[in-house]
Amino acid sequence: MTTARPIAARATLRLAALMALAVTVLSLAAMALQYRLVEIRLMAAQQTLLTADLNGLAALYDQRRIIALRQAIDYRATAATGEEMLLLMDRDGQPLAGTRQDWPATLAPAGEDFTSDGAVEFSEGNTRWLAVARTLPGGFPLLVARSLQPVDDTLAALRRGMLGLIGALLVAGSAVGWLAARSVMGRINRINALADQVAEGALDARLPGARSEDEFGLLETHVHAMLDRIENLNRATHRLSDTIAHELRTPLNRMLQKLAKIEGQDDLTADLKAEMRQAIRMFDSLLDISRAEADQGTGGGLVPVDLSATAAEVWDLYDPLAEDKGLLTEADITPGLRILGDRNLIAQVLSNLIDNAIKYCAAGDRLTLTLTPHHDRVLMRVADTGPGLPDDLRAEAFDRFTRAERDRNIKGHGLGLALVRAIAARHGARLTLPPTERGFALEIRWPRLQQSD
Amino acid sequence: MDRILIIEDDPETAAAVRHEAEALGCATDHRDTLAAGVEAATTGQYKVIVLDRMLPGGDGVDAIARIRAGGSTAMILVLSALGRAANRVEGLEKGADDYLPKPFEPEELRARLRALLRRGTIQVLDNDLLAFGELEIRLKARTVHVKRNHVPTSPKEFDLITYFARNAGQVVTRMQLLENVWNLHFDPGTNVVDVHVGRLRRKLEEAGATAIQTARGEGYIFAPLSA
Numbered sequence: 001m002t003t004a005r006p007i008a009a010r011a012t013l014r015l016a017a018l019m020a021l022a023v024t025v026l027s028l029a030a031m032a033l034q035y036r037l038v039e040i041r042l043m044a045a046q047q048t049l050l051t052a053d054l055n056g057l058a059a060l061y062d063q064r065r066i067i068a069l070r071q072a073i074d075y076r077a078t079a080a081t082g083e084e085m086l087l088l089m090d091r092d093g094q095p096l097a098g099t100r101q102d103w104p105a106t107l108a109p110a111g112e113d114f115t116s117d118g119a120v121e122f123s124e125g126n127t128r129w130l131a132v133a134r135t136l137p138g139g140f141p142l143l144v145a146r147s148l149q150p151v152d153d154t155l156a157a158l159r160r161g162m163l164g165l166i167g168a169l170l171v172a173g174s175a176v177g178w179l180a181a182r183s184v185m186g187r188i189n190r191i192n193a194l195a196d197q198v199a200e201g202a203l204d205a206r207l208p209g210a211r212s213e214d215e216f217g218l219l220e221t222h223v224h225a226m227l228d229r230i231e232n233l234n235r236a237t238h239r240l241s242d243t244i245a246h247e248l249r250t251p252l253n254r255m256l257q258k259l260a261k262i263e264g265q266d267d268l269t270a271d272l273k274a275e276m277r278q279a280i281r282m283f284d285s286l287l288d289i290s291r292a293e294a295d296q297g298t299g300g301g302l303v304p305v306d307l308s309a310t311a312a313e314v315w316d317l318y319d320p321l322a323e324d325k326g327l328l329t330e331a332d333i334t335p336g337l338r339i340l341g342d343r344n345l346i347a348q349v350l351s352n353l354i355d356n357a358i359k360y361c362a363a364g365d366r367l368t369l370t371l372t373p374h375h376d377r378v379l380m381r382v383a384d385t386g387p388g389l390p391d392d393l394r395a396e397a398f399d400r401f402t403r404a405e406r407d408r409n410i411k412g413h414g415l416g417l418a419l420v421r422a423i424a425a426r427h428g429a430r431l432t433l434p435p436t437e438r439g440f441a442l443e444i445r446w447p448r449l450q451q452s453d
Numbered sequence: 454m455d456r457i458l459i460i461e462d463d464p465e466t467a468a469a470v471r472h473e474a475e476a477l478g479c480a481t482d483h484r485d486t487l488a489a490g491v492e493a494a495t496t497g498q499y500k501v502i503v504l505d506r507m508l509p510g511g512d513g514v515d516a517i518a519r520i521r522a523g524g525s526t527a528m529i530l531v532l533s534a535l536g537r538a539a540n541r542v543e544g545l546e547k548g549a550d551d552y553l554p555k556p557f558e559p560e561e562l563r564a565r566l567r568a569l570l571r572r573g574t575i576q577v578l579d580n581d582l583l584a585f586g587e588l589e590i591r592l593k594a595r596t597v598h599v600k601r602n603h604v605p606t607s608p609k610e611f612d613l614i615t616y617f618a619r620n621a622g623q624v625v626t627r628m629q630l631l632e633n634v635w636n637l638h639f640d641p642g643t644n645v646v647d648v649h650v651g652r653l654r655r656k657l658e659e660a661g662a663t664a665i666q667t668a669r670g671e672g673y674i675f676a677p678l679s680a
Contacts, residue, residue, distance in 0.1 A: 242535060245535055245536065245537070246507045246534040249534035249536060249555045249556055250534055250555065252555070252556040253463075253465075253466055253555040253556035254463075254466070254556075255556070256556040256558060257465060257556075257559065260559045266670075270670065273558065276556065278642075280536070280556070281640050281642055284536065284640070287537055288537055288539075291537075313635065314637075316609055317609075317645055317649070318645060320648040320649060321645050321648045324648055343636075344539065344542055344638050345539075347637050348538065348639055355641060355642060355643055355645075358643075
């Protein structure tokens with residue numbers, strides 16, 4: 001019951017996390033698009049600058065060729081901002097003018113025009129450059145490049161900003177998710193607690209306070225309607241069995257009173273009384289079975305019972321009867337085993353089983369009762385070496401009114417094992433018919449009550 | 454003369470109860486609704502109240518607390534068609550002194566009424582020694598002696614003889630024994646109690662006391678011959 005809560009909380013948190021993640025992924029996509037656009041625009045701007053540089057140099061070259069270029073580059077180099085790279089060399093590879101003295105190793109000159117077509121990127125140190133490398137007529141290598149550092153700086157700042165934003169989104173998403181989960185859990189826990197109460201048998205438990213006008217309020221209303229219906233059905237079942245009892249026993253009572261007035265036919269009246277007693281027993285068993293089935297799963301009405309003591313008492317009650325019939329009896333009862341139960345129902349189970357064994361066994365047969373702890377259960381085993389169950393009856397042995405053809409002559413109504421099963425189920429106990437070499441054996445594993453004090 | 458109040462809506466049952474009560478020398482009053490019954494119970498002086506459960510006006514068992522609160526010191530015998538073990542335990546837990554399911558045999562009712570009438574008068578039975586001629590029962594030591602010889606008894610046999618002794622001279626039914634000695638409130642079908650009574654009787658007889666007699670069709674009587 002309590003283990004269900006962390007799982008439910010996880011489900012809500014998972015949903016919240018999914019929401020946060022979805023929002024983050026969408027924002028990330030939007031930002032990536034924006035990033036890409038900014039990158040393209042910045043690169044285009046650098047390209048424009050480069051083209052402008054080249055156009056200027058082309059104009060000078062048109063006027064006075066290499067000399068003008070050399071002067072202009074010299075002039076530009078002295079006022080270098082670090083954002084541009086210029087280099088002019090002579091035929092022998094000696095620098096004529098520029099912001100640097102050597103030709104970058106990774107760059108090969110191509111073409112001899114002054115357009116920015118075929119501009120290439122190259123890196124030197126930590127800086128990227130957009131460069132145009134030409135060999136001017138006469139074999140003068142010319143390098144004009146624009147630093148991409150401003151672009152990279154801007155993009156880096158943009159990335160940092162995006163990263164921060166995503167972090168903030170995740171944190172906010174988690175926080176909202178956690179808060180939502182907490183509030184949802186609070187309301188679900190109310191309903192869970194109610195379900196626990198009902199499971200423990202308090203069919204009349206309801207949530208206090210007014211319903212809120214949201215989906216949770218609706219859920220609570222539905223749960224309440226369901227519980228009302230279950231409670232009514234349960235009450236009707238109980239009332240019906242009371243009414244049956246009343247309507248059947250009252251006329252039987254009148255019959256019995258009249259029977260007492262008959263004189264001189266003692267044997268006949270004794271027979272009739274015995275028949276009536278059998279009929280009442282059968283009918284009590286039927287009511288007990290349906291009541292146990294109606295109460296199954298609810299822990300209501302069950303109290304701590306010393307199963308060992310109860311078993312010993314019922315055993316002691318029947319032991320002399322078994323001995324008188326010539327059975328070899330043996331009880332092995334571990335003392336102090338406690339369960340949550342109804343003492344009279346448990347006694348009825350044992351009484352039915354032991355009485356059956358005594359009825360069906362013959363002198364010399366063995367009858368044993370064992371009660372031992374078995375993990376978190378108490379194992380009760382009643383076994384005998386009598387005729388056992390006919391194989392064709394094993395499957396339906398626990399059905400009402402099942403009796404073997406060969407047992408026609410033995411008194412009984414075929415409700416004993418059905419009642420045993422219903423009472424076991426009422427206690428949440430597991431019932432099995434283990435295979436035996438000879439005779440009949442039945443095991444009931446009762447949920448054990450842990451000693452708390 | 455002891456008075457018995459019968460709260461019962463079935464006239465035939467009421468007549469049967471009255472018949473047994475009068476046979477015991479008691480005067481009876483009869484009410485057939487719960488309200489009238491509770492009214493009579495709290496105003497009159499009764500030794501025993503025979504109370505039905507499914508009455509016009511409600512469940513008799515639920516009225517026990519009201520009858521007690523009204524000042525009645527009567528012994529309450531619930532006589533009801535709700536006769537399953539769970540019903541009986543419920544009735545006893547709610548304060549009934551005894552619970553007899555319908556249909557009942559007249560002898561059973563008589564035994565119950567007699568026991569309750571006695572319980573109403575003799576309340577002090579806490580002296581250690583119960584002596585019936587040469588048969589002596591010591592409650593604290595849990596021993597039985599006949600003619601000064603110790604008769605070994607099992608714990609249940611001792612409970613049995615004590616219950617008999619407390620109802621000495623009265624018919625005690627098998628159902629009463631099962632309820633009071635074994636605390637079991639259902640009919641086991643077999644007369645399993647007989648074997649126990651038989652063993653106890655044999656032990657006593659071997660020691661020289663014919664204390665337990667069979668009352669044919671009714672139960673047993675513990676009537677030690679006072680020598």
